[in-house]
Amino acid sequence: MELRHLRCFVTVASERHFARAAQRLFISQPALSQQIRSLEGELGFKLLERNSRRVQLTREGEAFLPEAQIVIRDADHAADVARALAEGDTGHLRLSHLRTMPRGLPERVVSDFQRRYPGVEIIPESGSTEQNVERVRGGQLDLAFVLAPLENAPELGYVEIATEPIVVALPSTHxxxxxxxxxxxxxxxxxxxxxxxxxxxxxxxxxxxxxxxxxxxxxxxxxxxxxxxxxxxx
Structure with a gap:
């Protein structure tokens, strides 16, 4: 049983008219009729009764319609989930920050990311630059905050998100x-x-x-x- 056959049946059942259903599906009326016949042949019973004025569902068609709608809805949802995953709009992101980062910076970056991709779950971790580099390289992390420049990691790319001045902390008596x-x-x-x-x-x-x-x-x-x-x- 093909999904396109179910879509054709559900559309005809909604319109109760083959010509209007064919227009909605962007196919010819003979092609639509062939799709319905193929589905009925596979099921072994008629789904529709057609006369010169309108289309009616058979008793079997009435029972089959809600089940066909569920199958189509679930198939569309599965396609949406897979598409979102392929486009990076859902899933999870393993992100490690640095304990030495300025207060508030990781939170601002993560908050901005989550506003753009609300379907992505952030799995937070922490480590030093060296630890984060090795874990990204090894596949244990997807993304990490580090202190640049990076050494011995030419295969990894990085984007500068902030710069900090170098300051000296001294005892007040110095x-x-x-x-x-x-x-x-x-x-x-x-x-x-x-x-x-x-x-x-x-x-x-x-x-x-x-x-x-x-x-x-x-x-x-x-x-x-x-x-x-x-x-x-x-």
Missing amino acids: PLSRRRRIRRDDLLGVPLVYYPRHNSPGFYDSSLSQMYGDVAPDIVRTEPNEERMLVAVS
């Missing part, structure tokens, strides 16, 4: 805390609490290069996020 602007040379020899390199190697190298140039900083301690760094220098 002489540099009274300055409005701190120069690169002011940082030389000052003990530094910073991220561990293995978390985000590209960001680690590029940010320290911006702050210290070719001079090696005096890193005395590493912490995985800003909150713990602030506690360490307070």
Whole structure:
């Protein structure tokens, strides 16, 4: 039994007129009649009684009509679900954020995405840049926030969504805390609490290069996020 046969029958049953049904289906009236005969032949009983003035459903046709409508509705729904999945409008997205990201940024990005794709379920996770890169590469994640630039991941693409200035946190008693602007040379020899390199190697190298140039900083301690760094220098 073909879906097109059911559509033809349901349309004729709705219009109670072959010519109008054929117009709705964009086929010729003889072709429509052939579709109905094929369906009736497959079922083994007549669905419609046709006279010169109108079309009527047989008793079997009355019983068959609601079942045919259900089949068509379910088939259309299945096609819509599959189409939405193919177009990325439904499904789930495994997304990992960084614990070191600015407050509110992941929420704004995710909220905007969910407004555009309300049928997509976000499965949130978290990790370091290095962990997120490896999990995207391995297929455990679909998308992840990272600190750029990325190293050793040429096969992965990324889009810049935000930039942050580099700031220095100091104890209130430190002489540099009274300055409005701190120069690169002011940082030389000052003990530094910073991220561990293995978390985000590209960001680690590029940010320290911006702050210290070719001079090696005096890193005395590493912490995985800003909150713990602030506690360490307070």
